[in-house]
Amino acid sequence: MSSIKKGRFIAFEGIDGSGKSTQIRMLADKLRSEGINCYETREPTDSPIGSLVHNIMTGRITADNRAVTALFAADRIDHLTNSVNGIAAQIDKGVTVLTDRYYFSSYAYHSVDIDMDWVIGCNRVSADILKPDVTIYVDIPVKTALERISAGRAFTELYETEERLTKVRENYFKAFEKLSGSENIEIVDGTGTVGEIFERICDIYNAL
Numbered sequence: 548m549s550s551i552k553k554g555r556f557i558a559f560e561g562i563d564g565s566g567k568s569t570q571i572r573m574l575a576d577k578l579r580s581e582g583i584n585c586y587e588t589r590e591p592t593d594s595p596i597g598s599l600v601h602n603i604m605t606g607r608i609t610a611d612n613r614a615v616t617a618l619f620a621a622d623r624i625d626h627l628t629n630s631v632n633g634i635a636a637q638i639d640k641g642v643t644v645l646t647d648r649y650y651f652s653s654y655a656y657h658s659v660d661i662d663m664d665w666v667i668g669c670n671r672v673s674a675d676i677l678k679p680d681v682t683i684y685v686d687i688p689v690k691t692a693l694e695r696i697s698a699g700r701a702f703t704e705l706y707e708t709e710e711r712l713t714k715v716r717e718n719y720f721k722a723f724e725k726l727s728g729s730e731n732i733e734i735v736d737g738t739g740t741v742g743e744i745f746e747r748i749c750d751i752y753n754a755l
């Protein structure tokens with residue numbers, strides 16, 4: 548009896564405006580054109596837990612930073628395990644999953660206010676359930692990100708200030724360094740044309 552080959556799990560990370568969702572869409576289209584079953588998803592999710600998180604991000608509800616971090620972690624566990632479209636089951640069925648943000652987003656964003664090791668501990672369940680085959684960090688300067696965001700969006704979310712994004716970008720690199728022994732991390736130069744960046748990402752995919 549032949550067992551089903553597992554799908555790939557690829558997490559895209561970067562500060563807002565780095566071009567993650569543009570690249571995910573392109574990679575998903577390419578994989579589908581090659582006959583690969585592919586699922587695009589994002590965090591925070593649209594689940595009931597994810598909606599709470601969205602309400603916190605837009606400032607509609609406020610909560611202690613530790614509670615917020617724990618809610619993101621809960622949304623992530625549900626994203627992995629829920630019975631409707633949980634990532635873990637999809638991977639087992641052979642579907643390749645591309646997610647716009649995963650636990651490194653928590654490490655980078657929440658560690659602006661809380662100790663990074665605490666944030667990593669808070670997400671241990673997700674890391675134990677499923678680590679990405681690769682985490683692709685799309686790296687662009689904060690100034691470029693802010694230019695793109697203000698050109699393309701009517702409003703900026705709570706998190707998107709220059710000072711904050713600078714700290715977030717630093718935290719990403721701190722987390723990559725901390726976890727380089729147990730995670731497969733690829734840092735991609737996110738400057739240049741959409742096509743140039745896509746080529747860099749395809750090279751990483753093809754090397755998996």
Ligand code: ADP
Binds near residue numbers: 567741
């Ligand atoms: P993210 O998902 O990381 O927030 P997006 O993919 O939504 O980023 O891109 C943010 C904005 O920048 C969008 O308006 C998008 O069209 C634009 N954009 C994406 N990639 C590039 C690029 N390589 N050069 C210039 N603009 C880009």
